[in-house]
Amino acid sequence: MNSYLIDHRNPQGWSLTKALATIHIDALLFMGLLILMSAGLMILYSAGDQSFSLMIRQLIRISAALFIMLIIANIHPDRMRDSSYWLYGAGLLLLVAVLAFGHEGKGAQRWLDLKLFRFQPSELMKLAVPILVAAYLAERPLAPTVMRLIVGMIMIIVPSLLIAKQPDLGTSLLIASSGLIVIFLSGISWRIIIGFIISCTSALPVLWYVMHDYQKQRVLTFLNPESDPLGSGYHIIQSKIAIGGGGLFGRGWLEGTQSHLAFLPERSTDFIFAVIAEEFGLFGVALLLGLYLLIAARGVYIASQAQTSFARLLAGSISLTFLVYVFVNVGMVTGLLPVVGVPLPLVSYGGTSMVTLLAGFGILMSIHTHRRMMTP
Amino acid sequence: MSTKFTLKDHFTEGRIVNDRLIFSVLFAGLLFAVVMVRLAVLQVVEHEHFDSLADRNRVDILPLGPQRGLIYDRNGIVLAENIPSFSLEITPENVPDMESTLTELGRLFAMPDLELEEIREQIKKQRRFRQFTFRQRLTEQEVALFSVNRHKLPGVDVVGRLIRHYPQGALFAHTVGYVGRINERDQKSIDLQDYKGTLQIGKTGIEKQYEDLLHGTVGLQKVETNVQGRIIRELENNPAISGKDLFLNLDVNLQRVAADALGEYNGAVVAIEPKTGAVLAMVSKPDYDPNLFVLGISTKDYGELRDSVEMPLFNRSLRGRYPPGSTLKPFVALAGLELGVVTEQTESFCPGWFKLPGQDHKYRCWKHSGHGHVDLKKSIAQSCDIYFYDLANALGIDRLHSFLDLFDFGQKTGIDLPSESKGLSPSREWKRATRNQAWYPGETVISGIGQGFNQTTPIQLAHATAVLAMRGVTVPPQVARATRSSGQSELELLNNESAETLPMESSRHWEAIIDSMVEVIHGTRGTARHIGKGLDFEIAGKTGTAQVFGIKQDEKYDAETLAKKLHDHALFIAFAPADAPEIVVAVVAENGGSGSRTAAPIARKVIDQYFGITPSE
Numbered sequence: 001m002n003s004y005l006i007d008h009r010n011p012q013g014w015s016l017t018k019a020l021a022t023i024h025i026d027a028l029l030f031m032g033l034l035i036l037m038s039a040g041l042m043i044l045y046s047a048g049d050q051s052f053s054l055m056i057r058q059l060i061r062i063s064a065a066l067f068i069m070l071i072i073a074n075i076h077p078d079r080m081r082d083s084s085y086w087l088y089g090a091g092l093l094l095l096v097a098v099l100a101f102g103h104e105g106k107g108a109q110r111w112l113d114l115k116l117f118r119f120q121p122s123e124l125m126k127l128a129v130p131i132l133v134a135a136y137l138a139e140r141p142l143a144p145t146v147m148r149l150i151v152g153m154i155m156i157i158v159p160s161l162l163i164a165k166q167p168d169l170g171t172s173l174l175i176a177s178s179g180l181i182v183i184f185l186s187g188i189s190w191r192i193i194i195g196f197i198i199s200c201t202s203a204l205p206v207l208w209y210v211m212h213d214y215q216k217q218r219v220l221t222f223l224n225p226e227s228d229p230l231g232s233g234y235h236i237i238q239s240k241i242a243i244g245g246g247g248l249f250g251r252g253w254l255e256g257t258q259s260h261l262a263f264l265p266e267r268s269t270d271f272i273f274a275v276i277a278e279e280f281g282l283f284g285v286a287l288l289l290g291l292y293l294l295i296a297a298r299g300v301y302i303a304s305q306a307q308t309s310f311a312r313l314l315a316g317s318i319s320l321t322f323l324v325y326v327f328v329n330v331g332m333v334t335g336l337l338p339v340v341g342v343p344l345p346l347v348s349y350g351g352t353s354m355v356t357l358l359a360g361f362g363i364l365m366s367i368h369t370h371r372r373m374m375t376p
Numbered sequence: 377m378s379t380k381f382t383l384k385d386h387f388t389e390g391r392i393v394n395d396r397l398i399f400s401v402l403f404a405g406l407l408f409a410v411v412m413v414r415l416a417v418l419q420v421v422e423h424e425h426f427d428s429l430a431d432r433n434r435v436d437i438l439p440l441g442p443q444r445g446l447i448y449d450r451n452g453i454v455l456a457e458n459i460p461s462f463s464l465e466i467t468p469e470n471v472p473d474m475e476s477t478l479t480e481l482g483r484l485f486a487m488p489d490l491e492l493e494e495i496r497e498q499i500k501k502q503r504r505f506r507q508f509t510f511r512q513r514l515t516e517q518e519v520a521l522f523s524v525n526r527h528k529l530p531g532v533d534v535v536g537r538l539i540r541h542y543p544q545g546a547l548f549a550h551t552v553g554y555v556g557r558i559n560e561r562d563q564k565s566i567d568l569q570d571y572k573g574t575l576q577i578g579k580t581g582i583e584k585q586y587e588d589l590l591h592g593t594v595g596l597q598k599v600e601t602n603v604q605g606r607i608i609r610e611l612e613n614n615p616a617i618s619g620k621d622l623f624l625n626l627d628v629n630l631q632r633v634a635a636d637a638l639g640e641y642n643g644a645v646v647a648i649e650p651k652t653g654a655v656l657a658m659v660s661k662p663d664y665d666p667n668l669f670v671l672g673i674s675t676k677d678y679g680e681l682r683d684s685v686e687m688p689l690f691n692r693s694l695r696g697r698y699p700p701g702s703t704l705k706p707f708v709a710l711a712g713l714e715l716g717v718v719t720e721q722t723e724s725f726c727p728g729w730f731k732l733p734g735q736d737h738k739y740r741c742w743k744h745s746g747h748g749h750v751d752l753k754k755s756i757a758q759s760c761d762i763y764f765y766d767l768a769n770a771l772g773i774d775r776l777h778s779f780l781d782l783f784d785f786g787q788k789t790g791i792d793l794p795s796e797s798k799g800l801s802p803s804r805e806w807k808r809a810t811r812n813q814a815w816y817p818g819e820t821v822i823s824g825i826g827q828g829f830n831q832t833t834p835i836q837l838a839h840a841t842a843v844l845a846m847r848g849v850t851v852p853p854q855v856a857r858a859t860r861s862s863g864q865s866e867l868e869l870l871n872n873e874s875a876e877t878l879p880m881e882s883s884r885h886w887e888a889i890i891d892s893m894v895e896v897i898h899g900t901r902g903t904a905r906h907i908g909k910g911l912d913f914e915i916a917g918k919t920g921t922a923q924v925f926g927i928k929q930d931e932k933y934d935a936e937t938l939a940k941k942l943h944d945h946a947l948f949i950a951f952a953p954a955d956a957p958e959i960v961v962a963v964v965a966e967n968g969g970s971g972s973r974t975a976a977p978i979a980r981k982v983i984d985q986y987f988g989i990t991p992s993e
Contacts, residue, residue: 061736062643142389185400187392241433244418244426282419289408300401304394310385312393316400323404327411334414 040347072362094121138310143187250281439573442592445619470531553581553667592619618862625654650842653851701920704826757893768824790852802829838962845957915948919971943967948975
């Protein structure tokens, strides 16, 4: 019997926590996710103009994603570490394949049509990159040497560039940040970090040069949304009206005028946060953000309790990247950041990101429930 | 590398990562704090601003056009009403197949392909949920035709709307006027806010004059709309206030009799109640059907009306300028008495012509053989020109002009109708100012018989006669009598300007003139004695025959028409009963030839109708 299953306060009795632990599900994390996704469904019902079919489709996705989470939670972290190179290699190949024969949607090649379902290799890379970098850096004692750091950076940059080329800037930045978080957690010296930040800042003009027009437009619109109120600034203006109109306690569930009269674009996907803010007010969004923080906090706790450096780095990266998701989406919807297509994790309508996110939480649960406990 | 470093030190590594985790958590907390501040700014500090923007997004204010006030004659007979008009409306979003629908409609209503093509283009340009007017003013047959085929035409409906209708047709075209679509010129003169939701505005006549009263007050409907502008629900409704109903002094029956009496002649008949200035009848011919203008007149129809040599759109009663001819004589005679130039007994000798001292030109009397000795009464009754040549010459144009001013000759009467003409009462000053020419004595002479520069409008003539009939009490003519607010039964009388009395030396002067005018009808040699039969009261009147000046000889017309156009205008003014006047009539029959033969009988018919006399012939 796995030593984790021994409940010291109640060594013999049955508990839900223990029952879940037998299938490698972390009860606290699971509970947090369920609350978040239930709230998400309720909001989606409102944002999707009270369409039950939309909710049912989302519910099917959630179920599938939870199933995948369960499977991954039952894989031992060491197996993940062992297969990290294969996973990464396969992901890289698929990315190249997407660029070669990918399916175009909304002006970007992101999809691979696998007859049965469409597959986005970039989603795979969201997990493959932090797994590989964590595995690679944990091979040797931390903090990593400069040489290993450079190799780690290459592991991050190659898929990021391939995804940026699709073009999918949002995902590219998220993957890069998940890898960079691993490197940051691995204990590289502050001098290197500060040097890196300075060089990144100076690379911005170069980035501007290689950006697509629509990406440049987004940045320009971000800096001054009113410059193009009916074009690319429309999203952010309407979103701010929705949020600001919500006030302290919101207009109430199903009462948001911006969302229900269709002034708010993409309200069930990327801009769903604005619906929440309009209908539940500052009070509601504070609760929501609190829930996100609690979930991430549980993840960080799992990281701190992990028994190998690989697990620690990976768990830390997954938990913190989750917060980056939230921050980028909310920042975009509130006009703090430029509009990049990042959904609000576990709430926005849509399947692929849901699967990847819950797979990530599956990894966290696996790490936490496969610990070897020392007998007291 | 030493083995010391290759060995993994779990404790040290754990501490490294945990330190970084703590830092990351703190940093994440900072970022979330920034987000919360941002949200607090948007949702609390700037809440009002965004809330109003959200309202502006969703709330649309729709105007509700008021119902236009109705217009009645003095007996409560409707002159202008609002009737439902059916139009065929297409709602594009409900039409599954626009092509076949349009083809079917085109077949049903036998419309040319070109017109259908135009409609197709217009439908493409507008919002799919907005109704498009396919055809206006459907006849009952067309409504029936459509109803039978309705099942084949989803998304097409018959819609009823109120439009202005003039049940009396052409009879009141010039006085009541008509409404038409608001054009750019109208937009400059109105408060556009008041006309949101209204398509039509009074264009002429009473409809224009009393636009403010008739229009009413626009209502507002606040609705919630979605991003496409579709109405989701009503938030607020302030109904429109209908315009006031208007009751006129006009009398439908009198108007019809006057119009019929004028018959085929172009011209005007005006009847006034002298005591109040109430306009009882006001006819201008030729006329037109005002209903043509309501939904927008076709270019072809309008072109025909506008370009017709008969000028049917021209309101002769208000704007037609005619030489008054002999109808001016009673006023000239009164001037002579008042200014002491003549007395009732003063006589002139009429040999059939008049010469100014030291000039050779002979001014002819209409009676070439002459009237012999004529005094004031005889000169009016028999319309001797020589007496008035003599009198005008003695008065001088300036004194004559000033005196005629009292009767509003050459000035607007102040009637409550738009674009009244001033006519022309000449003077030395006027000629100097407009033509930069000196006044010649000969011009004074012919002014005495209402020729020369003199021009009066029929309403002016009627008004001046009313002042005469009232022995100097002057009241501006008024078409509208009272208003009635929507939903009320009480009438509110419109204020007429208070009557003024002309300053006269002696009331005997009035009686002298009026006696002479009675003589015109009841005297044995009066010029209009043939209309004086079968009455138990006396009529005072004066005939006039005005020479036609300045008619352009249009070469397109044949000799017969030309000849007719050169006939003299026939004029007649009258009031009855002479001692206590109740009605004043002024008649102008263009090219009628003789005031006595043509115009006087027209006036008699109007008077008969007014007093309910059945003509016995």
